[in-house]
Amino acid sequence: MSKDPAGLFPILKICLIKKCYLWRFKMTGNLNELAYGTKRSGVMDIQHVIDVAFHPRQFGPLSAEIMELAVPMFFPRGTIINRQGDQAQQFFFVHNGHVRGTIVRSDGTEKVIAFADTGQFFAEVPFFQQCNHWYTGEAVEPTHVSAFTWATIDKINHTHPDFVLKLMQSLAHKVWMLSNQMMSVTFDHSEVRLARILIEILNRKPIGTRSLSITHQELSALMGTSRVMVTRLLNVWRNSGIVDLRKGSIRIINNQELERIAAFGFE
DSSP states (O other), X not given: OOSSGGGHHHXXXXXXXXHHHHHHHHHHOOGGGOXXXXXXXXXXOXXXXXXXXXXXXXXXXXXHHXXXXXXXXXXXXXXXXEOTTSBOOOEEEEEEEEEEEEEXXXXXXXXXXXXXXXXXXXXXXXXXXXXXXXXXXXXXXXXXXXXXXXXXXXXXXXXXXXXXXXXXXXXXXXXXXXXXXXXXXHHSOHHHHHHHHHHHHHHTSOTTOOEEOOOHHHHHHHHTSOHHHHHHHHHHHHHTTSEEEETTEEEESOHHXXXXXXXXXXX
């Protein structure tokens, strides 16, 4: 069976290359590895940038026909879905649940690089690149997914071209998000980046959620900074009445002030 059904690679390759390059920058934080130009425009809708560029979109639910072709899978909390270094023989769509992606580097440092929630794809880039997974995906709560193999994609491509478009939109959106995260790491203060990350996580939760089960170490990995810096900022916010801190969790008390801090970089 061909592993490029109907010539998908020429269409997806640009998105995949850009995403890999931006991941590399996000992991190293080295400006010398990325050349780009910036242009400010008075026409740009700044609130749209905040709402879209830093918040993952949902691309589901999948149609009943697509779900019949894919393989349904369930992963209890704490289960490894895909492991760093293993061959990427399938990618996944999250129907409900929460997946955390982490990378372990050669020096033993572990870094959280991504999350996937309801309505989102994950592990699709190494799948289409025909390479090994570069991060480990773990279910941090009970998670239902659909798994897609090359055989599945071959069938879908001939009968449901709209799904291929949805997959391309997902990849393009991730490139857009990573581009904006890269610029945030480059130009914005740590306080702004931390506020955006907390709001991004809140937006993935049910409406009204205020408590987040996340450690200072995980937040520092997402920010690309030290745990000491995260703890220092959270303590300042606690003293200002913005958050309340508990072991392994953060409760947002003043969401309006947190959003104001997150928007500071666009003012």
